[in-house]
Amino acid sequence: MSRRLFNFNGGVKPPYNKEASLGEAIADFFAVAPMPAEFVIPLHQSVGGPPHPLVKAGETVKKGQLIGGPDGNVSSAVHASTSGRVKAVEMRLMPHTSGLSALCVVIEPDGKDEWIDHAPVPWRSMSPGEVRDALRDAGVVGLGGAVFPSHLKVNPGKQGHLDTLVINGAECEPFITCDDMQMRQRPDGIIKGAAILRDLTQAKQVLIGIEDNKPEAVAIMRAAVDRLQAERIEIVAVPTRYPAGGAKQLIRVLTGIEVAHGKRSTDYGVQCFNTGTAHAIHDALELGRPMISRILTVAGNVDRPRNFEVRFGTPMNDVVALCGARPDSDRYIMGGPMMGYRMPAETVPVVKATNCILVGSKAMFPPPPPEMPCIRCGECAKACPSDLAPFELFWFSRAKIFGKAQEYHLFDCIECGCCAYVCPANIPLVDYYRFAKSEIWARENEKSAADTARERYEFRLAREERDKLEKAARLAAKAAETKAKLAEQQADSAAKKDLIAAAAARVADAENKTNAS
Amino acid sequence: MISALLVMALGAVILGAALGYAAVRFRVEGDPLVEKIDGILPQTQCGQCGFPGCRPYAEAIARGEADINQCPPGGEEGIKKLADLLGREAKPLSGEHGIEKAKSVAVIVENLCIGCTLCIQACPVDAIVGAAKQMHTVIATQCTGCELCLEPCPVDCIVMEPIAESVESWKWQYPVFEIARRSA
């Protein structure tokens, strides 16, 4: 079946280097590798508020037990990856470029790997709010890399139903093959998950977009759709170009809808989920299993690149050890070569955002040539898939004129790296945008803190005024009371005086009478 | 000569009347500029600028009585924003009003607190919770770091702790590169 596809502007075609890691099937790391000494599970693994710890050091936990409770609505739960004893709840190094630490639950595995009691969730008979709560408590977040809590995206939108549900199997970034392998080996879970999402969002159609450099995955998924007789679900092969896997880009290719600046895709009746997330939603609802592991690719400067299913909290160097890192490896990158983040150490744990561990070396990623001045050649604008003007964003981010940078829609930048990839002056453009974005966020936080402080100050002044008035009113009331009492007393004594005077007058009268007679 | 004087006098009378009418018709009450200046100030209410709070300082700036570089908690950023708003030149922070320090919050050392409520009365944003003879504590997220509570405490049990960087508040660094040097 041929379907009309659309195009997005820009994009690049880097060498994909995907063949190396496609040779072997996905292996369950927990089964094939020696048991790690400890699982370090960070509490803050998704966008939004960090969950608060629900366990203390010394407690025993079972696999899948809730160890981090969601804090607020934009937050997702965290679970124990295996059964064991909680060694500590302490600050540990995070898989984050800053090299800072955050609160983690450290579990010492007991080797038994016992599941906590769990049961399928009767989601068909639950209200939408209850289903969302179930997904939140199962810790389901987007596995495409943005780790946005999925329960907030399972939303039929303003019209009560979605026009199109897009499942993102594009996987456009070089080296990464986890979604490809998952589609080849576990298509049923993905399609069943897509069907669940279709019913939860009342979507009219489901389009699963897969880049056409994955013909095996396309064929296997199509066969699975036929086999399962999934309704209204269609597999669509999209042209290969980075970043076709970006949500807005894939929506544009599949439906032609351009999601405008400042708007969400649900405003247009479209929503996008990753294939891995769809599978996880199936596991969470149909099997009642919370998210405790994910599939990731180990690639780059290793002898045996491949995909593993890894439990969260596993140290990255344990995973890489099984693939044979070459001696000149000097860095781990979480993610791909275009959008990945350099890890501060090799022992950091695998988290929900880890779709790939890219082992690098100086030969593979030579130090970039020095930055030269921007000549406004416009190659970056040609390459930008979000239709932005990267040279303008660069100009104003560099000069720290953040107001103008926002006028050029800085926050619509998806940090895909296409502009830096094509820049002939070797300018690290994405670094400038990240700097500008974090500065702007910091300023907005300061501003809202200042606004809160002003409100509290004004309330305090008002409170003191009110206290003063109340006190004055109280004193006035008291004074009036005393005055009334005094007046009463005076009236009493005046009355008494009258009586005494009358009596004295009578006595005087009587005396006069006796004297007279 | 007379005609010249008459013409000028006529002109003056007509224009004067028009301006007088306009002055009444377009009268402006209050000063909305103060709101805008107050919106830029950091609301620490610390008094380091020499005025009893941020609003009086904003009013002084609007009147032209105070300079824009007297606020240490606002820092260079704040001075630049005020300069942009008012169309004046940005200056460095005035030394006599204090120096820009790292953001900190007040912390009460609990085993020294005697429950006297003097710090509660001093806090301009009511960020200290407590009552007479009860333990006092600072709500860290509401504390602006103004240090007004340090003086009234009779047992010196309040310390200022700088806010540590966390993963949530970490900022990307400004990209720095080496200028390529050609070998001679």
Place this chain on the structure above:
Amino acid sequence: MTSYLFIVLGAVLVNNVVLVRILGLCPFMGVSKKLETAVGMGAATTFVLTLGCGTSAVLDTWLLVPNNLEYLRTLAFIVTIAAIVQLTELIIQKTSPVLHQVLGIYLPLITTNCAVLGIPLLNITQKHNLVESLLFGFGSSLGFTLALILFAGLRERLEGADVPRHFRGTAIGFITGGIMSLAFMGFAGLDKYK
């Protein structure tokens, strides 16, 4: 009709107040740091100049010339313009206090702006009737606004540029203004019809 078009065209481009006649440089340099203030200043000057030019022409034709008081031109024009500027300042203070604060001293300085006095005086020499005077004043102020907006846009870009330290601010501004002037020389001769 075409003559009116050429009057406006001539005033906006060919004989641009700031860039060709080199008048009114004070607000041109002083208010052009930001685009919004430049637009505000341009609008204020348009109001003042159009009204001023028309009023001055009427004043001259009906009051000064019949009474042989041409020598009072400068004085009378300045008084009229000063009143109009004061009126404008009151209106701006009421409608946009921020613009009022930002324009600051440059608003009353419109009174002493050589462009705002020069255009009515030039208008007299060109012997325009009332409609032509208004168009001439309007066109000149439009040219002033155009130059101001172009310059403000350029200065906003210059803010982020690597200008050598001693050239930053006004110095590079004047150099840029000079180059703009050179560019506007390209319009010479465009309004020659007859």
